[in-house]
Amino acid sequence: MSLQEVITQNSVSLSATAGNTRAEGSAVLHRTLRERPKTVIGSSGNYLHLENGQNIFDATGGAAVSCLGHGNERVKQAMMAQLDANAYCYSLFFSSPAGEKLAKLLVDSTGGVMTKALIVSSGSEAVEAALKLSRQYFMELAPPQPQRVRFIARKPSYHGTTLGALSVGGHVTRRALFEPMLSSNFSHVSPFNPYRGLRDGEDMGAYIARLAQELDDEFQRVGPDTVCAFFAEPVVGAALGCVAAAPGYFQAMKAVCERYGALMVMDEVMSGMGRTGTLHAWEQEGVSPDIQTFGKALGAGYVPIAGLLVSKKVVDVLDKGTGSFAHGQTYQGHPVACAAAFEVQTIMKEQNLLENVREMGQYLGDLLKQKIDSHPNVGEVRGRGLFWGIEFVKDKTSKEPFDTSLGVAQAIHNKGLQPGHDISVLPAMGSVDGVRGDHVIISPAYNITKADVETIADRVQRVIEDYFASLSV
Incomplete structure (x- = not known):
């Protein structure tokens, strides 16, 4: 694939804004330099x-x-009230009522399955944090398992634009330009996609069993004790166009993960926070993840905000170990973002x-x-x-x-x-x-x-x- 083909398919499209004004007069580095959106x-x-x-x-x-x-006027007013109280505080030193309220709302919404929330500013950041947390979990186990450095995800998944997120993602064209920079510790198995993957004469149970065996085979190929986690979207968004799993699929995948002691991470940045009919998409799958990422609908677009929820299993291991997560970002738990997201979630519940x-x-x-x-x-x-x-x-x-x-x-x-x-x-x-x-x-x-x-x-x-x-x- 040529450089031009990669760029054309990675961008929204060089003709995405056909008919708009040329972009020469704009100081913005738009997704294409050819047209202004x-x-x-x-x-x-x-x-x-x-x-x-x-x-x-x-x-x-x-x-x-x-x-x-x-x-939405309520969300705007919540943001203004937080700006009046405090626009920013550094999470290394300080917490905020808005951040504490949002985290509690999110944790409570899982019925005790998840016990901690981390708030960041984008889905890609949430995925990066989930990758690092998965690795740290195994380093804090007693005894530690330092050999666990690998991740398995699915083709042609999309988990974000940063190098770690691109590495775990399996979208060929989005990875292509940066392939030499991506980690080799990531591998990919087939997605659940009956429209393309179900064989003639194969029923759903057999299809799920085949995919589970493929995941098991991949664990064996790379070394079952080297895998930190399996990453998957409960309902695949941008990469496949809203493909939901059939009943039993995620139960089968988690059984493979548990067989080899690996974590399951569900990426709900696009499909979560109510998008598929339950606040968390995994609520419809019969299993819960060890780590969950979320984003987009959390703050409804009024602020950049995303995050992850962490299960009791993972939190307990860190609590017995160093008692901290070796990760942090400047805008983590931003008070205005948390206030806006809390109001969004409150409105969703009230209405x-x-x-x-x-x-x-x-x-x-x-x-x-x-x-x-x-x-x-x-x-x-x-x-x-x-x-x-x-x-x-x-x-x-x-x-x-x-x-x-x-x-x-x-x-x-x-x-x-x-x-x-x-x-x-x-x-x-x-x-x-x-x-x-x-x-x-x-x-x-x-x-x-x-x-x-x-x-x-x-x-x-x-x-x-x-x-x-x-x-x-």
């Missing part, structure tokens, strides 16, 4: 207001972030939004399937809660993907932003093998109504039909 000058509810007068229905909350929509996620999510999935499932270029509509993916194919029978040069998912996103369509969907590539495969994600706010769902489904249908009508396939 459309400029948002205001927002309210489900809509982004652009400087050209358009009102775009934000059907993805950015990247599954804006779970309360835009302009019973998890129930709305389940109800409106079912309605959204049903409508999308009704309207576009039969389209010759729609391979699969899949998802859970308010987290839905649409995979596109050149041939519905063979499931052959489009040539990557077409940039189908990105082109559908671009068409959605055109006047007359006025909807934003989240495009991605690589759902087949980390390179090929186009899909878009629909992940709207948790407080949407039936009318909003119908608006989304209608506009998505028109965008898809109009795009493929103009494409010679």
Whole structure:
């Protein structure tokens, strides 16, 4: 893969903002130097207001972030109150009421499964912390296990942009440019993806057993006593487009981890904090992780915030050892971020939004399937809660993907932003093998109504039909 191909597929797209002004006059290092993104000058509810007068229905909350929509007055007031009290304190020396309240809310929400929370500023930071904590756990065991330096994750997963997060991720094109810099202590097994992975005549039980055996074989290949943890998303987001695991899958994976004494880390940065219908996605899987990362919907986009929850098992080992976590960041537990996130989570509970996620999510999935499932270029509509993916194919029978040069998912996103369509969907590539495969994600706010769902489904249908009508396939 050439450098240009890597950059083109890693970026949103060099044509992502087709029709916008050139970027030469901007001092911002945008994701592409070729075009300046459309400029948002205001927002309210489900809509982004652009400087050209358009009102775009934000059907993805950015990247599954804006779970309360835009302009929530309660969250803004909570942030202002915290700014008035104290904008910042260094977590090495001080704590804050906002940080303590948020951590307690998060820990209590797990029913005692998790006993500590660490608050950082991005999903990538949370993944980095989870990697380091997994390693430290084995160094603090009695006796310690210093040989545990490896991690196993899945293809073509995406866990973040920092070098550690890219190493644990299995997304080919996002890794490619930096491959020589990534750690060799990470390896990858097949994802749970029945649309692509289920063999003819194979039932779900046999498929899960095969994937569990593959994970077991990988432990054996690298040395079962060298693995710190297995990393996985309960519902795969950007890399596969909202693929949820079948019942029994994570139970089988955790059984393999426990057989060899390794931890299980569930990355819920995209799928957690209510996105799939329960506050924590693992609540639907019949098992709990040893470490959990979370992000995006935690603060609903009002602040940069993410974090991890740590099980009693892991905390107890550290408590009996050094009594500390060998990690820290300047903006860790930022008071304003914690105050905003606490208010977001309080609103979600008071307004019973998890129930709305389940109800409106079912309605959204049903409508999308009704309207576009039969389209010759729609391979699969899949998802859970308010987290839905649409995979596109050149041939519905063979499931052959489009040539990557077409940039189908990105082109559908671009068409959605055109006047007359006025909807934003989240495009991605690589759902087949980390390179090929186009899909878009629909992940709207948790407080949407039936009318909003119908608006989304209608506009998505028109965008898809109009795009493929103009494409010679």
